[in-house]
Amino acid sequence: MSNHSKGSTQNMLEGNWKQLKGRVQQAWGELTNDDVDRINGSRTELAGILQEKYGKAQHEVEKEIDEFLAKNS
Template structure:
C-alpha cells in the first residue's frame, strides 16, 4: 500500500496501529498522519529501538496491509 493510500485511510489504520504499538499516543498518531518517517521515529522513541529496526517494523506493517 503506498503512502497516499495510507494517508487516505489513516483514521481506520490509527486503531490498528494503537493495538500494535500501544505506547503511541493519539497525539503521536494524529501528527504522524501517514508519515512513515515520523511514525518510525515515534516507535523508536517509545520502544527504545534502533532507527533501522523501527523503520523495518513500519515497513512490515505496511506490507501486511497489502
C-alpha cells in the same frame, strides 16, 4: 529496501490513515492518541515516534513499519 518502495509505503500510509490509525495503535500499544494525531499518516513521523517510545534503531522501526503495512495493505 529502495527509496521507491519507501515512497510507495509512505503513500499507502497517508492514503489509508483513517483506516490504519487504529491498527497502528494496536500494533504499537505505547502510542497515545496525541502520538497518532502527530503522525497523521507520515511514515517519517511514525518511525521517529517509535524510535523515541521503544528505544529502537531506525532500521528496526523501518522493518516493523514495512511488516505492518504488508499485513494491513
